[in-house]
Structures are given as C-alpha cells and as structure tokens.
Amino acid sequence: MICFENVSVTYGGAGAAPTVAGVDLTVPEGELVLLVGPSGVGKSTLLGAVSGLVPHFTGGTLRGRVTVGGRDTRTHRPRELADLVGTVGQDPLAHFVTDTVEDELAYGMESLGLAPPVMRRRVEETLDLLGLAELRDRPLATLSGGQRQRVAIGSVLTPHPKVLVLDEPTSALDPAAAEEVLAVLQRLVHDLGTTVLMAEHRLERVVQYADRVVLLPAPGEPPVAGAPADVMAFSPVRPPVVALGRLAGWSPLPLSVRDARRRAGDLRTRLAGADAGAARRTGPAVHPKDAPWCAPGARDGSGARATPSAPATSPVSAPAPPPGGTDASGAGATGTGATGTDASPTGTGGTGTAAPGTAGTAGTAGTTGTASTTGTAAPGGPASRTPAAAPRGRRAAGKRGLSALFPWPGRGLPARDGAPDEETHDPTVLAQAARLGVRHGRVEALRRVDLVVRPGETVALMGRNGAGKSTLLGSLVGLVAPASGTVRVGGRTPHRTPPAELVRRVALVPQEPRDLLYADTVGAECAAADTDAGAAPGTCREIVSALLAGVADATHPRDLSEGQRLALALAIVLTARPPLLLLDEPTRGLDYAAKSRLVTVLRGLAAEGHGIVLATHDVELAAEIADRVVVLAGGEVVADGPTADVVVSSPAFAPQIAKVLAPQPWLTVAQVEAAL
Numbered sequence: 001m002i003c004f005e006n007v008s009v010t011y012g013g014a015g016a017a018p019t020v021a022g023v024d025l026t027v028p029e030g031e032l033v034l035l036v037g038p039s040g041v042g043k044s045t046l047l048g049a050v051s052g053l054v055p056h057f058t059g060g061t062l063r064g065r066v067t068v069g070g071r072d073t074r075t076h077r078p079r080e081l082a083d084l085v086g087t088v089g090q091d092p093l094a095h096f097v098t099d100t101v102e103d104e105l106a107y108g109m110e111s112l113g114l115a116p117p118v119m120r121r122r123v124e125e126t127l128d129l130l131g132l133a134e135l136r137d138r139p140l141a142t143l144s145g146g147q148r149q150r151v152a153i154g155s156v157l158t159p160h161p162k163v164l165v166l167d168e169p170t171s172a173l174d175p176a177a178a179e180e181v182l183a184v185l186q187r188l189v190h191d192l193g194t195t196v197l198m199a200e201h202r203l204e205r206v207v208q209y210a211d212r213v214v215l216l217p218a219p220g221e222p223p224v225a226g227a228p229a230d231v232m233a234f235s236p237v238r239p240p241v242v243a244l245g246r247l248a249g250w251s252p253l254p255l256s257v258r259d260a261r262r263r264a265g266d267l268r269t270r271l272a273g274a275d276a277g278a279a280r281r282t283g284p285a286v287h288p289k290d291a292p293w294c295a296p297g298a299r300d301g302s303g304a305r306a307t308p309s310a311p312a313t314s315p316v317s318a319p320a321p322p323p324g325g326t327d328a329s330g331a332g333a334t335g336t337g338a339t340g341t342d343a344s345p346t347g348t349g350g351t352g353t354a355a356p357g358t359a360g361t362a363g364t365a366g367t368t369g370t371a372s373t374t375g376t377a378a379p380g381g382p383a384s385r386t387p388a389a390a391p392r393g394r395r396a397a398g399k400r401g402l403s404a405l406f407p408w409p410g411r412g413l414p415a416r417d418g419a420p421d422e423e424t425h426d427p428t429v430l431a432q433a434a435r436l437g438v439r440h441g442r443v444e445a446l447r448r449v450d451l452v453v454r455p456g457e458t459v460a461l462m463g464r465n466g467a468g469k470s471t472l473l474g475s476l477v478g479l480v481a482p483a484s485g486t487v488r489v490g491g492r493t494p495h496r497t498p499p500a501e502l503v504r505r506v507a508l509v510p511q512e513p514r515d516l517l518y519a520d521t522v523g524a525e526c527a528a529a530d531t532d533a534g535a536a537p538g539t540c541r542e543i544v545s546a547l548l549a550g551v552a553d554a555t556h557p558r559d560l561s562e563g564q565r566l567a568l569a570l571a572i573v574l575t576a577r578p579p580l581l582l583l584d585e586p587t588r589g590l591d592y593a594a595k596s597r598l599v600t601v602l603r604g605l606a607a608e609g610h611g612i613v614l615a616t617h618d619v620e621l622a623a624e625i626a627d628r629v630v631v632l633a634g635g636e637v638v639a640d641g642p643t644a645d646v647v648v649s650s651p652a653f654a655p656q657i658a659k660v661l662a663p664q665p666w667l668t669v670a671q672v673e674a675a676l
C-alpha cells in the first residue's frame with residue numbers, strides 16, 4: 001500500500017547531508033508498521049513523505065519515489081491524497097481547521113462530500129470511542145493537550161481512510177486513553193484492512209501491536225525492517241520489558257508485560273533476597289559537580305555558587321553578581337548589570353533578552369501584559385491557552401510575555417524581601433497550594449487541591465487527560481488565578497507577583513515547547529538564555545548537546561524535530577536554574593537515552609535542593625525520577641504518596657517492570673540491574 005523506492009530527503013542547500021537516505025520499504029495493506037529510532041533521526045520526515053507534507057510544506061528535496069495506493073506523493077499534493085491518507089502530526093493544534101470539537105470531527109468528511117446522515121453517525125461514534133462526548137461543543141483552543149490529541153485522532157478516523165499516518169499519536173494521552181486508541185487502531189487494521197504507519201517513542205505502549213517494526217538507526221542510515229522481537233534484539237531504542245529481557249538473557253524477547261511475566265519466574269527468585277530500597281537509591285544520579293554545566297563557576301566564571309538546599313528566598317539559582325558587582329537585592333530599579341540595557345523601553349515586552357531587567361521593565365511587562373498569548377498572566381488575569389495557535393509574530397510577543405513570567409532570573413532585579421506574604425514564608429517550602437480551586441469559565445479545573453513542594457523533592461503529577469495537571473502548574477507560575485483557596489511560591493502569590501520577581505523562584509517548561517522559543521536559530525536562543533540567566537556563555541548550548549546530540553546551532557527552532565525542540569526548551573529553562581522547576585509533559589519526542597540524560601540532570605538539580613514538579617503520562621519516567629506521585633482526577637487530588645506506593649497500587653500508572661515483577665517492589669530496569 002505504501003512504497004518507498006530508493007528515497008532520500010535532504011533539507012538545506014547543495015552539499016547538505018541527507019536526513020534520510022537509502023529507504024526502500026514496502027508497507028503492505030492491512031499492516032500496522034511501527035517506525036522507531038532516536039530523536040531527530042528522520043521519522044517525521046519519512047511520515048511526511050507519505051502524507052505529502054514533505055517536501056510540499058516542509059521544503060527540502062525528496063529523491064526517489066514514494067507511492068501510496070499507487071499515487072506518487074511528489075506529484076500529488078496532500079489534498080489530492082486526503083481521501084486515501086489520514087495524518088495526525090505531532091502538533092494537533094497546528095493542523096486544526098475548525099473551531100469546535102464536533103466541527104473538527106466532521107470536517108474531513110465534509111471535504112469528501114459524504115452524506116449528512118453518514119457524517120452524523122460517524123461523529124457520534126467517534127465522540128464515544130474517544131471519550132469526547134462531553135466536549136463536543138468545546139472550542140478546540142480550550143482543550144487540554146490530551147483532549148486535543150484525541151480530537152486530532154478522531155478527525156482522521158471519521159473519513160475512514162485506507163491509510164493512517166500517525167506521528168507519536170499517544171504522546172499526550174493518559175495510559176488508559178492510549179490503550180483505547182491502540183485498540184481502535186488494531187480493530188481498524190484487523191477488521192477493515194486499514195494500513196497504519198506510526199512513529200512512536202513510548203514503545204512500551206505500542207510495540208506489542210505492531211506487525212512489523214522499521215528502525216531508523218541513525219541519520220542518513222537506511223532503515224532496518226523486521227519482526228518486532230527481531231528488531232528489538234538490536235534496537236538502540238527499546239521498552240523496559242525488552243531491556244529486562246535483554247538483561248535476563250531471554251529469547252525470544254518479550255514485547256508485552258504478559259510475555260515477560262511468563263518468563264520472569266527465575267528472575268523473581270534471583271531478586272527475592274535483594275534490597276529494593278538500596279537498589280532504588282542506586283539510580284544514575286550524577287552529582288551536579290560532575291555535570292559540566294553545573295560545575296562551580298560555570299555560570300559566571302567566578303566560582304560563585306549557591307549553597308545546596310538553600311531556601312527559596314535565597315534561591316539556588318540566585319543570579320550571580322553582574323560584572324559591575326551589583327547584587328540581586330541591592331540593584332534597585334537601575335540594576336541592569338554591565339549592559340545597562342532596558343529590555344523594553346516601549347513597554348511591549350518582559351525581560352526579554354536583557355534579563356537584567358529593571359523594575360520598570362518588569363513592571364511594564366506585568367501590567368501591560370503585552371496582549372500576548374500568555375501575557376495576560378501576571379497581574380492582568382488568566383492567560384489564553386492558545387499560544388501554539390498564534391501566528392509567528394504573536395508567538396514572538398508571547399515569548400516576551402512568557403519571559404516576563406518564566407524563569408529569567410535577572411541580575412539586579414529588585415527584591416521586595418519583607419513584603420507581607422513573605423514574612424511568614426517557611427523556607428523549607430518552595431510551593432504550597434491550600435484548598436486551591438481554579439475555574440476556566442464554566443469548567444471547574446481544580447477543586448480543593450492541597451500540595452506542598454519542598455527543596456530537593458521531585459513530584460510527578462499524574463492523572464487522566466483533563467484532570468487539571470497543566471492548570472495546577474499554570475497556577476504555580478501565575479498563569480491562572482485561584483477562584484478559591486491559596487497558592488504560594490517562594491512565599492509569593494504567583495498571579496499577584498511581578499513577573500520579574502516570580503522568575504527568580506519558579507520556571508515552567510510548557511506542554512508546547514514552541515511557546516518558549518522566539519529567536520531565529522538554536523544558537524541565538526541559547527545565547528539569549530545565557531544572557532537572561534546570567535550564565536556563562538555556552539551554558540545553554542552545552543545542556544542542549546548533553547541532552548541530545550546533533551542539534552545544529554544554525555537550525556531555525558521551527559525546523560527542529562519534536563525531541564530537539566523540547567531539548568532546547570528544557571535547556572533554556574535549566575540554564576536559569578530556578579529553585580522550583582515545573583515541567584509539563586517533558587518527554588514528548590525524546591528517545592530513551594535522552595530521557596535518561598534528562599533524568600540525570602534533574603536528579604542533579606534535586607540533589608542541590610531544587611524542587612521539581614512534572615506533569616506526565618510517562619509512567620516509566622515517573623518511576624525513574626519521582627519521589628512522590630500526586631494523582632489528580634476531576635480536578636481533585638485523589639492520591640499523594642511515595643512513588644512506589646502510588647504507582648504500584650494502580651494498574652494504569654504502574655511501570656512495566658512493576659507489573660512484570662509484582663508483588664516484588666521493583667520499578668525500573670536500572671533497579672533490577674543494580675540488585676542482580
């Protein structure tokens with residue numbers, strides 16, 4: 001059904017190396033084929049060549065031939081393939097064409113001219129199938145990340161295309177929703193003979209459903225295709241059950257928890273006497289001193305360093321003194337460091353690239369709000385949730401709004417220590433929500449939420465799509481104001497705190513990393529991040545490379561792969577080293593190796609006394625890194641406890657290894673390896 005004949009794709013001008021090359025591949029009708037490989041290797045590029053987006057919309061040069069159902073995708077533009085191919089990209093919002101859930105589900109069918117009764121029936125079926133019935137009239141812009149992804153999937157299912165091309169379709173879905181979507185896909189493949197080509201990083205969710213796996217081992221290297229267990233035997237990306245199977249020497253390798261449980265008897269016996277607690281403490285934690293970007297003096301070359309477990313009011317990320325010697329507390333309104341630059345004389349931006357913002361800069365940003373996608377946050381009121389929908393120009397303004405909100409701990413920022421709500425601040429508490437309620441219009445997104453985050457703690461927020469995780473993170477950075485109860489960060493009330501003060505206490509990597517990016521190149525983003533944070537030049541760049549190799553300085557952030565873009569956004573925020581670090585779904589697009597490097601970095605920060613809160617559906621990540629898991633449901637906290645207790649007691653949130661080795665207490669392959 002899909003045929004690649006000696007295909008290569010090259011971005012950039014003459015002489016550039018091809019991103020993918022030597023692709024000869026056939027995907028037969030009625031098969032589910034899984035495309036795997038490291039971040040940035042070219043998976044989306046190959047998928048785009050099938051849907052026609054590459055090269056028609058992305059640029060670049062496609063050589064060779066890709067046909068779908070006999071149609072050449074180079075001579076047929078995407079709309080000429082629309083009756084045959086349904087595509088879900090990595091950024092659903094960018095592809096939505098209507099305004100509401102129901103309209104979006106109907107749109108593809110309308111374009112094909114299907115009869116109204118048929119459309120009606122299929123919309124209803126799909127609303128039920130994907131748990132969207134209650135959201136049918138909702139504006140798409142108000143949906144949570146996972147709700148958007150469900151709509152995107154639903155909208156390609158309704159026209160019943162013969163071919164589905166899906167790029168990380170479960171990345172924003174909660175575990176149960178992911179299982180449901182995969183069950184639907186399997187039914188389409190088995191019952192209707194639909195052909196599915198899907199790229200996915202969370203192999204633990206999908207590999208057992210694949211008929212075949214195609215591995216892209218490295219950029220420019222030809223793909224290797226085969227039976228899933230055969231490819232997993234040598235694949236550099238593999239789910240925990242496969243890693244466990246390889247560790248234990250099982251053959252054939254297990255692809256599912258069920259397969260692995262059947263093989264695990266001996267392993268359980270070997271592990272019976274081992275100390276799970278000790279193994280759990282044997283993670284790959286790298287002390288920050290051993291991480292180059294964290295080395296003393298890395299930030300300003302002076303060797304100045306914050307004390308571990310410093311309280312929030314003298315944050316571990318406390319900005320280093322500027323060359324001029326001005327310190328954070330004494331800078332007053334003019335403390336702009338060596339440059340003396342006011343970032344926003346026109347009052348349109350936040351601290352921008354001139355992080356050493358003055359009181360005037362910060363105040364202006366906060367009060368005018370820049371009419372940006374998020375700029376309404378600070379004292380101005382709740383923020384729009386639609387930054388990704390904004391055109392590039394607005395997004396740039398959004399970035400300025402964001403930089404006013406998020407973490408550019410400017411040197412010389414005026415500290416209002418001693419302000420009323422800080423007087424009673426307990427330095428062992430980085431953030432606290434008490435009986436917190438938040439509304440988005442008619443939607444009660446959070447109800448009576450209690451949460452405390454202390455220095456050195458890593459907390460995973462988990463829960464179904466729409467449970468309120470992003471809202472809770474948003475309330476900690478002042479993006480949303482409480483309807484009831486209180487929220488404090490570093491002793492401040494976030495939505496009432498001038499952004500320039502808040503950024504010294506807390507930072508957020510948003511669910512859509514694009515919202516943090518505004519420069520034209522990776523290099524410029526990194527340079528701005530260093531300046532904003534008062535870090536030594538090269539710090540941000542070093543973190544990007546440490547998380548993910550192969551991200552070129554000259555690339556426009558728009559052209560980065562999903563994982564590369566996330567690595568850049570993470571690096572920008574990690575450069576700022578805020579006392580409290582908030583991460584909203586921080587592993588989309590990241591391969592297992594990059595994820596493990598991220599875990600190492602975060603562990604290092606936690607060891608230094610930073611607090612970390614991550615909203616995630618990635619149960620494997622939560623098992624690796626979180627001390628505590630807080631589960632939200634319908635806007636309420638329904639569980640809050642040590643990771644092992646919370647995740648093991650829930651089939652939805654238990655990582656694969658916990659399921660395989662239950663009732664033994666192991667959560668990760670690393671723990672098992674350490675114990676053996």
Ligand SMILES: Nc1ncnc2c1ncn2[C@@H]1O[C@H](COP(=O)(O)OP(=O)(O)OP(=O)(O)O)[C@@H](O)[C@H]1O
Nearest residue numbers: 011039040041042043044045559560561562563589
């Ligand atoms: N339009 C473009 N212009 C220039 N370079 C691009 C463009 N699109 C992708 N690239 C580059 O091609 C490479 C492959 O990107 P692609 O998105 O295909 O990778 P991927 O395997 O899907 O990554 P991920 O797992 O992170 O989603 C990356 O280095 C990326 O920077």
Ligand SMILES: Nc1ncnc2c1ncn2[C@@H]1O[C@H](COP(=O)(O)OP(=O)(O)OP(=O)(O)O)[C@@H](O)[C@H]1O
Nearest residue numbers: 142144145146440443445465466467468469470471
């Ligand atoms: N601007 C808005 N207007 C109306 N409802 C909204 C708005 N923003 C969010 N919501 C709703 O609030 C609820 C909580 O959304 P939130 O984004 O916090 O969920 P989440 O737990 O992060 O979900 P996901 O796992 O899908 O990212 C959802 O039902 C969402 O649809």
